[in-house]
Amino acid sequence: MGSLNLRGVGILTPESLFQDLTLTLQDGDRLGLVAGNGAGKSTLLRCLAGQAEPGAGEITRSRGLRVGLVEQDMPPNLLDLPLYEAIRRAIPAAERDGQAWRVDVVLDEFAAPLALHERPVRQLSGGWQRLALIARAWVAEPDALLLDEPTNHLDLEKIELLEGWINDPARQMPIVIASHDRRFLDRCTNRTLFLRPGVSAYYAHPYTRARHLLAEDDAARQTQLERDGKEATRLRRSAGELKNIGINRSSDAAQKKAAQMARRAEALEDRLQPVHSERAGEIRLANRGTHAKVMLTLEDITVTAPDGTKLFRTGKLSIAQGERVVLLGANGAGKSRLVGLLRQAMEGADIPGIRASATAVMGYMDQQMSQLPQKATPHAFIAGRFDLGDQKVRSLLASAGIAMDRQGRAIAQLSPGQKARLGLLALRLAEPNFYLLDEPTNHIDIAGQERLEEEIIAQGATCVLVSHDRAFVQAVATRRLVVRGGMLREEG
Structure with missing residues (x-):
């Protein structure tokens, strides 16, 4: 049996991200x-793993509890290791030689081709790097598991494999999952914690049910807030009138009653905290x-890997104005390679077999957000690319969720969500009429x-x-094209 206990835990950076978290996670608890973005989920996971200390309160773990943390990014010291070795090093040093079979088992579970076993991690796709991080936690056999955006970059088959691993009845360890994947949260959690700067909200339900309950509670709080605001205004007005009567008539009783009413109004006003809004910045296209x-x-056309290996053929394909085409397929199937070819063609490169309309204006964003100059500041990036005044640039950045104190720092220092x-x-400012987006929801709340x-x-x-987010695909797709059996095939 293992447990994680939080008592009065809070984080300040310097403003409050969350405060006064008190709860216990035991075997069988799977917390979403x-x-x-930037609300402290990753920070809380690092605190639970013992890699950081909270600003307030304390976290205790069962004696000898082994905590496995799957972070969002691959540690730099593993990038040049072969995939197999990067996973093997997650096994305690004293056990590595005798327990290396665990690596073979997990790679077999993930259906990792033998050619990938010895490939350096930095040469792997985003999906395989994510699987490597999950595999490292898997082989370490932890007693508690912490997952930070575990489905980012994963294809649907691997997401379902991960869901099966988490939901295995034999695996009753405490699990905490920080995720923006709505379907994954519904399938893998039985509790939900909504982190908020004021009072966080905890429900013993998966995400969708918990969100409905949260909306009901927020609506009730808003109603009570409006009622208390009106009552405070009434008390203030009545107290003022009664005070004047007391002064004019030299009535100590009336003035005492007026003071009591004013204190009641002040107490109500102290409780008038606005209901929390999840908007971290507007998104407009x-x-x-x-x-x-x-x-x-x-x-x-034929899509190939960087080494020239043929991945798949597209067949003859046309995309009409207004169509929203989603590319699906396994990790490493070549979806991003195709997107790269489309981008080159739309930027004017001569790519045999690809023809774009002369009126097409592309808007592009990839998984790594490589279109953003990492050393530039957000202000310099927007001001340098678009003919806008200084104040307009600052206002646009602030409305997108990038605070004034962040606008003058390097883009590399922004959180993934802020970069997105x-x-x-x-x-939006480029006003395209053709969007080419590779995993656009990965880092957005x-x-x-x-x-x-x-x-x-x-x-x-x-x-x-390109997306593996099931809720997103269902919401936006008008056509689905799947890489399967060496061909790009239309799916109903």
């Missing part, structure tokens, strides 16, 4: 951690429009994902997207 009926055509919102802001879905549909722009 939900909050906006644009569509400059075009008269072209067909935006892109492919004449059965910066990239989407740049896309749930409120942002839902807003992005609404904008993609509302703008009516043509899109080619």
